[in-house]
Amino acid sequence: MNHAVEINNLTKNYNQIQALKSITLSVPVGAIYGLIGPNGAGKTTLIKALVGSIKPSSGYINILGLNPLTDKWALRRKIGYMPQSASLYEDLTAKENILFFGKAQKVENIKQKTDEVLHFVELSERANDLVRNFSGGMKKRVSLCCALIHQPKILFLDEPTAAIDPHLKLQSWNLFRKLANSGVTLFISTHLMDEALLCDKVTILMNGEIIAVDTPQKLIERGKTVITYKDGGAIKTSTIPSTPEGLANELLKLGLKPTITEVSTKPDTIENIVLNIIGIKQNLKSNT
Ligand SMILES: Nc1ncnc2c1ncn2[C@@H]1O[C@H](COP(=O)(O)OP(=O)(O)O)[C@@H](O)[C@H]1O
Numbered sequence: 305m306n307h308a309v310e311i312n313n314l315t316k317n318y319n320q321i322q323a324l325k326s327i328t329l330s331v332p333v334g335a336i337y338g339l340i341g342p343n344g345a346g347k348t349t350l351i352k353a354l355v356g357s358i359k360p361s362s363g364y365i366n367i368l369g370l371n372p373l374t375d376k377w378a379l380r381r382k383i384g385y386m387p388q389s390a391s392l393y394e395d396l397t398a399k400e401n402i403l404f405f406g407k408a409q410k411v412e413n414i415k416q417k418t419d420e421v422l423h424f425v426e427l428s429e430r431a432n433d434l435v436r437n438f439s440g441g442m443k444k445r446v447s448l449c450c451a452l453i454h455q456p457k458i459l460f461l462d463e464p465t466a467a468i469d470p471h472l473k474l475q476s477w478n479l480f481r482k483l484a485n486s487g488v489t490l491f492i493s494t495h496l497m498d499e500a501l502l503c504d505k506v507t508i509l510m511n512g513e514i515i516a517v518d519t520p521q522k523l524i525e526r527g528k529t530v531i532t533y534k535d536g537g538a539i540k541t542s543t544i545p546s547t548p549e550g551l552a553n554e555l556l557k558l559g560l561k562p563t564i565t566e567v568s569t570k571p572d573t574i575e576n577i578v579l580n581i582i583g584i585k586q587n588l589k590s591n592t
């Protein structure tokens with residue numbers, strides 16, 4: 305398979321702190337790849353290593369055939385990076401900020417491209433307003449424009465939806481999906497477990513270690529579904545694995561009984577499943 309990003313045995317120590325412990329993963333081209341984990345998991349450290357802004361302690365990174373440390377400038381032209389805290393000039397307008405980043409990347413037709421990205425994030429009307437007066441969500445969108453202005457092949461977005469309201473969060477994910485559909489690979493970190501469902505593939509990171517790599521569908525299947533039914537007037541429940549086969553078998557069993565008059569199903573939420581996976585790992589550690 306064609307990979308946009310390949311990481312092998314990557315470690316990063318900050319003095320005594322092991323922020324990344326032997327990370328190995330690969331990201332397919334054109335995918336939305338989610339890096340999910342609680343605060344302090346190592347998400348920002350991993351993204352910074354991938355974009356070449358910190359030097360790993362050991363290991364190997366290949367991004368579109370380039371090494372982030374030795375091919376820094378060639379890489380910068382091919383990737384976009386949106387840091388966790390927007391690094392914008394507060395005293396410039398949205399448009400001026402984007403032009404600034406575009407000029408640094410020597411973008412051609414820069415004015416037209418700037419208008420296009422502003423339109424893409426639905427900020428055209430605020431183009432000439434100072435960033436200082438923008439809400440957190442709007443700053444994130446300007447920051448996304450700065451990361452997009454040179455039409456990168458891979459976008460690294462560090463918690464792009466943290467602290468923005470649910471409506472805008474959904475709007476942002478619609479933009480990410482549009483970008484992925486146009487062939488851009490997105491590497492997105494988040495501490496919001498429910499965003500796992502919006503990715504094509506997910507890595508769960510915890511204390512600098514990968515504890516699961518899966519598709520959202522397969523993560524869901526690690527959970528349980530509670531089936532509640534009314535049998536001859538009595539309410540009963542049964543718990544089954546959240547797999548399509550598990551559900552089909554159980555419903556088949558229940559459906560054969562004429563005394564059953566109502567059935568409802570409630571699968572585990574993705575948050576619970578991820579928290580369970582994290583919890584199991586922590587328990588295993590404290591027992592060893
Ligand atoms: N510059 C630094 N110096 C020392 N420790 C750091 C530094 N940056 C991050 N860390 C530590 O590395 C770990 C991972 O941090 P980080 O990558 O920021 O996690 P996340 O982005 O998932 O919240 C944390 O324990 C954090 O305190």
Ligand SMILES: [Mg+2]
Pocket residue numbers: 347348349388462463
């Ligand atoms: Mg972080």
